[in-house]
Amino acid sequence: VNYKIKDWMISRQRYWGTPVPIWQCTNDKCNKYKVIGSIEELKNNSIDGKVPNNLHKPWIDNVKLRCDCGHEMIIEGDVLDVWIDAGTTSWNCLDYPRNTELFEKYFPADFIIEGKDQIRGWFNLLMVASTLAFDRPPFKNVCMHGFITDVEGEKMSKSLGNIITPGEITDKYGADTLRYFVTEITAGEDMSFSWDEIKLKHKNLMILWNLHNFIIDFQSNTDLMIDSDISNLSKLSKEEEYILSRLHSTIKNVTESLEKYHFDNVTNKIEELYMNLSRTYIQLIREKSVVGSDEEKKAILYTLFEVYINVLKMFSVVCPFITEKIYLNLKEIAAFNLDKESIHDYDWPKFDSEKINPEIEHDMRLVQDVMQAILSGRDKLNLGVRWPLAECIIDTKDTELIKAIDNLKDLIIQQVNVKKIVIKEMDVELKVKPNFKNLGKDFGNNTAKVIELINRNASEISSHVKNNKAFTIEGFEITSNHVIIEKLCPEEYVLSEMNGASIYIKKKISKELEEEGFAREVIRRTQQLRKDAGLNKKDAIALFIDGEVDISRFDSIIKEKVGAKTVSYGIFDNKTSFTEEKIKGKVFKIGFERV
Ligand SMILES: [Zn+2]
Known part of the structure; x- marks a missing residue:
């Protein structure tokens, strides 16, 4: 604790600064001191009863006091080190000791946020001053951020000419974009500045913006009102259950992060939620939002609005301007029944743990890839998604994926428009080819010979490799690294591969x-x-x-x-x-x- 800590010289022989409020008697035999604590006290002690309007140098130097011995007293003349002002902020900004009410209420502060250069600076001096004055720390939590360096990780400085001012960023992309960018920086760590990252954040804000247009359009096309009775999950489908679970788990996570002052963990979570709303939920309801029944459309409107308005409430602490503008636009639509004047008038949203379903959130992430793979298989068939297909066979050993497909099978069937999904192992022929990339380094001069052996023994090698076994011939050990294995798709199917699964889509469509x-x-x-x-x-x-x-x-x-x-x-x-x-x-x- 004492390492490199020296006495603190608190006065300076400078012009700018807070004058040290000490007056000394001019009588050599007296030399009495007087410390003045307020303007009132200064007025009462001043010889002419006057106090200058400006209490700094040089005016303060002309104020003389009368000593008990009859001589004049003059100001000592030094100014205080600026760290005295800064170090006493924790109470001087509360007007303490004149005002005790604010002090009782707010001291010590809940938290302080500053850059990492303040460990020996402000964090330290506040602590020193408060310990001296009250024997208590002045804050309960410290949040420390790093520096933004230039693109190459160099410190921004005038001499290097690599400074990017906040004004340059806000002129081009707005203040919300800058706030969005900096709130994601990991606490305590430096961050290289990147125009690409700034552009990405700006693009994300456009996605947030487009969502409100989508919701307004959907409401005006359907002419429905928000109906909160529908919030009972029994009336909602899996896709609604999924996004509402995402909403409530996000409120929970973000609230917990904020309560722990983990601010750098907030923005990305809210972003993920509105991306899920845009890229997952809205994709899932594309068809239903047009051809669905009124009940289904009511569920969509309720869900879209419920998730979105809570995104806005949370995100308003990060991007206060765009969220307010969006809110005001939504407020124009009577069906949404928004009565508060501003998004910033709302209380922080509360989560409902009944609506959090980690299983569906997890499974949905997995089956999205399945649906994507089936849809890209359909592309090969040149068949729009409105044409029903008879069957998809999913060949996978991934037990988590199998469980997810089972849980959300109806949703997949409806989304990709197939009549049946079967999970089973497909017994298909494998085609074995030499993997030239790896052969050379393992077999050197014998590579040509090994290639010939692979081509001649393809079927034996494929059955060995399929069972994770090496195949040895003429002293050469051939493993899965040495070959590329392609599945030969049966004539009546189209094959679509995804990570961990092969999907076979039946081509033939019955009458x-x-x-x-x-x-x-x-x-x-x-x-x-x-x-x-x-x-x-x-x-x-x-x-x-x-x-x-x-x-x-x-x-x-x-x-x-x-x-x-x-x-x-x-x-x-x-x-x-x-x-x-x-x-x-x-x-x-x-x-x-x-x-
Ligand atoms: Zn005196």
Whole structure:
């Protein structure tokens, strides 16, 4: 504790600074001192009863006091070291000792935040002064940040000419972007400045912004009100359960971090949540948000709004401007029923541990890759997602992945539009090829010979390698490192690989599945035609469909999804106008009248 600590010289022979308030008698035989503690006291002791407006040098030097011995007293003349002012901040800013009320309430401070250069500076001097005055520390927690260095990690300095001012950043990308960037820096550590990082944060703010446009558009298209009764999870689907769990676990984590003053652990968590909202939840409801029932749309609106408004409440401490602007825009929409004047008027959100489901959060992360792999398999088939597929076989040994797929199977089926998902091992032929990259360094001059051996013994090698065994021939030990193994996809499937799993998608679509695809396309296009014709949600129609493919067995679902009282197939009365829609090479005439 005493290492390198020396006595602290508290006075300076300088001009600027707080004058040392000590007056000394000019009588050599007296030499009495007087310490003045307030303007009031100075006025009472001053010879002419006056005090200058400015209590600094040089005016203060002219104030003379009368000593008990009858002589004049003059000011001592030094100024205090600036660290006296800084070191006593913990109480001088509370107007203590004149005012005791504030001191009782706020001293010691909950926490202090400063740069790492203040270990021997402000952190230390506050501690010294407070210990001397009260024998107590002046703060309960210390939060210390590092420095922002230039792109190469060099300290920014005038002489190096590598300074980037905060103003330069805020001029280009706004103050919120700068705050967003600095709040993620790990406490106590230096951080290289990066324009790319700044741009990334700015781009993320655009994603946050676009979310509010999406929610406003969705509300105006559906004309629904926020209905909190729907918050009962039994009325919600897995995708809602997932994002609401993400919301509540994020509120919990962020609140805990803030309570521990781990500020550097807050911004990234809120960011992750609104990215999940944008990239996961909204992707999952794309189809449902258009063709879903009113109940489903109410659940979507409630969920979108609930997650988003709480993101705004939390994020307003990081980015106060954009969150406020977004809030004011949302406030314009009556359906959201926002009564507070500003986002900053809200209390900090509370989490509901009943709604936190770590299993679904974990499983959703895993099955997203599965859904992505199936969708990219569909791309190879050149088949839009509205065309149902018969079957997907997922070949994986990853038990966590298997559990996740089982838990969220219905969701996957509905998202990728397949009728069946089967998890099993596929017995496929393997193709073995030499891995030239690794052969040379293990076999040197014999490489050519080994390549020939691999090509000649491919099937034996594949069965060995499949069972994690090496294959030895003519004294050469061939392992999985020496070969590349490709799975040969059976003719009737398309193969899509992902990390830890191979997914086989059945190519053949039965006549029934194909008709279902046509029906879904007709529904989608009829909804669009209704919209183009300016019809309201509540307007019922009489629908006429004359198509090259018979979709009449989907009659009840067509009626429900497009709001049709009747559907006539293949018959047009001559007064109804129609549109010709071409779907996968087949022509459908679609027309309707309001009834
Ligand atoms: Zn005297």
